[in-house]
Amino acid sequence: MLCDVCKCNDATVFLTQILEGKMQKVNLCDSCSKEKGVQDPTGFALADLLLGIGAAEEIEKGAPTQRCGVCGFTQADFKKTGRLGCSACYLTFAEGLGSLLKAMHKGTEHIGKLPQRAHREIELGDRMKSLNANLQKAVTEEDYESAASLRDQIKKLEMEIAS
Amino acid sequence: MKFANVIAVGGEWLRGEGPHHQIVVSSRVRLARNLRHRAFPGWAKKAERTQVLELIKPRVEELPEMQDSFSEVLQDLTALEKQVLVERHLISREHAAKSVGSAVIMNRRQTLSIMVNEEDHLRMQSIRSGLQLKSAFKLVDKVDSTLEAKLDFAYDPKLGYLTACPTNVGTGMRASAMLHLPGLVLSEMINQVIQAVNKIGLAVRGLYGEGTEAMGNLFQISNQTTLGEKEEEIVTRLSKVIETIIEKEHDARQMLIQRKSNTLWDQIGRAYGVLTFAHAMTSKEALNLLSIIKLGVDLGAFPEDRRLPIDELFIDTQPAHLQKSSQQKLNADERDELRAQIIRDRLRLFPKPDISKVARESANGSTSEPQTNE
């Protein structure tokens, strides 16, 4: 039996794990099991490895020819390592990653901590959205006085966001 | 602080003073963070990794939590020194393999350790004795909040913190506890527990071995997913499951005392005999026998004040700690010999197991007679 990771050496390490009721198996050769830190209690999760292997195929479907504009990472690289190139890769490969993350995690949206800065950005973004909606409405209703005031507010907000 | 000083004193978690410390050896929480638009360490070129290191390291060193800290770039640590840190769970095995462009910073109490350029730009870990996941999270969360003001962390409003591996995205948090479960292993109930825990999306694995072949009856339990659940919820859920496992372990021990007492005393007696008289011992054998002695202390067969020397031996008999203490490189046979010698020395004044003490003290609020019906 060949190693699931390098697909060239004979597998000597056989692992199984039950994750959320599903039995998962992975076969590794000696060197891959060492490289993947199978013996390492702190760094290794079988699921990481398994999902990493499946992940490459998922991502391939989503973005066959894409390359991350920030770091130059491609799906072929993901297939090799099971890791992404940089934070922007999450955008580049968003399509393929979506279903992958869904299979991997409890939910699809983060509901925990975010940096303070993020809360401010999200809040400003929300305010911008509602101002734009109001402006649309004012224009449709030919309420030019409100529209002018809304435009001023949007300009101010744009400056705040830029700062 | 120098490496020698780090090694001279055991970390706080090694002293075993936290809640439920008899069964829960340690609690750990780690957060993964990355800088925006910078290649993750595994993909970055050496120059880029070094740049990121230079951005992050001073910010970490100036943390109030890192006053009087140990801070070192990995190429300045010897292979043996790195291995010692791995054996103390202060850095990961993966990190120990790193060199130029990576660093480790930890506080004197060894409750907080921060790896720069491991798989992610930042891996911040808090480790405490016993079941203290909440306080471990609190510490690492505070450090994260301080750092986010100075470093531009990568996040997405929908996906949360962005990590090199998609399995960590969201909270970037892995909370785990190391449990000593000899009762469940001896009573052959451990597989049931592992399966039940796996079913609810938590991972269990043997600490030094694989699956149920856990050496020293040590198991690590941790959250498996990081997206779609709040940090506090994960920590609370994990803590509750661990409390249940602690109960199961207590039940298993009582069951052993009541129904398989002879097997139990035999195991404790043999462990004591071999540890006190052997002249060669592998790491695996040492861990397994020490585990039984630790159980003996828990049950009252050995006096409580003998707990610390046993807990210390779990770490001090690991290969790198042995070589560090002997100041020279040893082959496997020499290690086994030295290991046996250190154990013999430390157990020289160790009293024989006293089963009668178990009968009186096992009560502990839960049961009374150790050798009843059967």
Ligand SMILES: [Zn+2]
């Ligand atoms: Zn292989």
Ligand SMILES: [Zn+2]
């Ligand atoms: Zn990228």
